[in-house]
Amino acid sequence: MTPTSPLVIDIAGTTLTKADKQRLKHPLVGGLILFARNWDNRAQLTQLCADIKKVRRDVLICVDHEGGRVQRFKTDGFTHVPPMRALGELWLRDPLQATNAATACGYVLGAELRACGVDLSFTPVLDLDWGGSGVIGDRAFAQDPRLVTLLAKSVMHGLLQSGMANCGKHFPGHGFVKADSHTEIPVDKRSLKAILKDDAAPYQWLSTTLTSVMPAHVIYPKVDSRPAGFSATWLGDILRGRLAYTGAVFSDDLSMAGARVVDGRSVSYTQAAVVALNAGCDMVLLCNQSVNGGAAVDELINGLSEALLKGQWAPDERSEERRLALLPTMPAPVWDELMVSAPYMHALDQLP
Numbered sequence: 001m002t003p004t005s006p007l008v009i010d011i012a013g014t015t016l017t018k019a020d021k022q023r024l025k026h027p028l029v030g031g032l033i034l035f036a037r038n039w040d041n042r043a044q045l046t047q048l049c050a051d052i053k054k055v056r057r058d059v060l061i062c063v064d065h066e067g068g069r070v071q072r073f074k075t076d077g078f079t080h081v082p083p084m085r086a087l088g089e090l091w092l093r094d095p096l097q098a099t100n101a102a103t104a105c106g107y108v109l110g111a112e113l114r115a116c117g118v119d120l121s122f123t124p125v126l127d128l129d130w131g132g133s134g135v136i137g138d139r140a141f142a143q144d145p146r147l148v149t150l151l152a153k154s155v156m157h158g159l160l161q162s163g164m165a166n167c168g169k170h171f172p173g174h175g176f177v178k179a180d181s182h183t184e185i186p187v188d189k190r191s192l193k194a195i196l197k198d199d200a201a202p203y204q205w206l207s208t209t210l211t212s213v214m215p216a217h218v219i220y221p222k223v224d225s226r227p228a229g230f231s232a233t234w235l236g237d238i239l240r241g242r243l244a245y246t247g248a249v250f251s252d253d254l255s256m257a258g259a260r261v262v263d264g265r266s267v268s269y270t271q272a273a274v275v276a277l278n279a280g281c282d283m284v285l286l287c288n289q290s291v292n293g294g295a296a297v298d299e300l301i302n303g304l305s306e307a308l309l310k311g312q313w314a315p316d317e318r319s320e321e322r323r324l325a326l327l328p329t330m331p332a333p334v335w336d337e338l339m340v341s342a343p344y345m346h347a348l349d350q351l352p
Contacts (some may be wrong), residue, residue: 004315005030005323006277007304008062008250008285009297014040016051019294024055026301028308030323031060033287034118035072042076042116042335049117060326065113065121067105068138073116077335079348081109084125086352087151088142099154104350106158111344114163115335120326121159122167122214122250124152126202127175136175143175145201152202156209158347163330168206170216170252171228171239173199177218185227186218195220196242204243212248212326213239215281217256226279230262230272235280248322251276251284255296269296270303274313282319 008031011020023029032052039045049061063072068083087105091098106124113121126148127133129140141151156166172195177186188195196204203213215229228234229251239245254272262275273284289296307313338344 003317004282004320005058006281006283006319007031007273007301008033008060008283009300010035010287010290011038012290012292012294014038014044015048016055020290021055023294023297023301024052024059028301028304029056029059030320031062031283031285033285034061034063035288039073042078045073045116045118046335053117058324058327060323061117061119063113063118063121064123065109065118066123066125066139067109070139073113077339078112079108079351081105082352083138084141084151084155085129085138087155088129088140088147090352091142091147091151098352099150101350101352102151102154103158103161104347106155107161107347108158108344108351110159110162110164111333111338112335114328114330114332115338117332119328120165120167120212122169123159124155124166124168125170126152126168126206127170127173128199130176132178133175134178140175145198145205149202149205153206153209156206161343163328163332165211165326165328166209167212167214167250168203168210169214170218171200171203171213172196172216172220172234174216174218175199186216188218188220189222190220192220192223192238195223196238200238200243203239203245207244207246210245210247212250212322213245214250214252215239217252225264226262226275229281230275230279232279240280248282248319248326249280251281253285253287254300255287255289268303269300270307273300273304274307277313282316282322 007029010033067081087102125139127136127140129143141148159166177188217227224231224233276284
């Protein structure tokens with residue numbers, strides 16, 4: 001087995017197919033991200049996660065489950081966690097209650113996912129709400145980076161109580177630009193000084209708390225011509241160097257339009273993955289490509305294997321250590337027991 005398993009892939013349905021199992025067994029695959037299409041009900045999700053772990057005990061099962069409009073599982077007992085903006089609004093009325101509510105949100109969100117076998121949610125959003133980004137919008141706590149930092153730290157405290165790691169996104173900040181990197185490449189023309197003062201400030205203030213980070217598919221031309229997730233300047237010099245961050249780095253989804261343009265030209269999934277890994281990402285995500293047979297997933301697995309043999313990227317044992325550190329160390333709660341536990345019921349009462 002290679003010393004690192006950097007690929008995070010997905011599956012098409014609500015159960016594992018033979019092809020899914022073969023992909024999960026590949027040594028380069030280290031994670032699986034779930035979507036709403038992988039959900040029928042709680043029992044099905046719990047069984048799916050158990051089946052994934054039977055194939056590979058160390059596979060990191062992930063989901064984008066932030067609350068608000070980004071919440072993949074919404075029925076069969078899952079709590080509708082409010083958007084993070086609700087916590088920022090509560091702060092204006094009662095700051096200390098807002099931090100308590102934020103911890104409750106993190107705990108409820110994390111505990112419910114853990115009870116079904118999910119290991120990690122890509123949350124919280126650390127982007128600042130500058131008012132112009134439709135793709136971020138109410139996913140952000142507020143515009144003030146100090147407020148964002150304190151509320152995010154409280155959410156992460158709740159996640160920690162539930163036994164779940166965290167993921168701050170989208171470094172160094174996606175909230176200033178209006179364009180949606182799912183469909184185009186946003187460009188933020190501010191200076192490095194301005195970005196570090198505002199949008200990137202939470203990453204420095206949370207450097208001892210963040211367990212993983214996801215960079216933005218945004219170009220900041222006054223710093224680097226490449227998007228942050230493909231930039232050794234952003235990930236190595238700034239994030240790990242200047243901001244002293246030591247946790248894991250995920251690429252954002254390589255299937256997004258903003259992820260497949262490097263140095264002004266379109267590249268393949270494999271080329272994008274190689275650039276991201278060489279820039280400093282520990283793991284790379286390819287989402288929504290398992291449908292219709294998953295040819296793109298197989299192409300990436302084979303392409304990255306070939307690139308490894310050709311020496312186009314080198315495995316990093318530290319990356320594997322960071323990936324494994326994101327796996328829960330606490331046993332998952334039993335759903336029915338969780339529902340009647342005092343900490344969970346109290347946390348529900350604290351949600352805004």
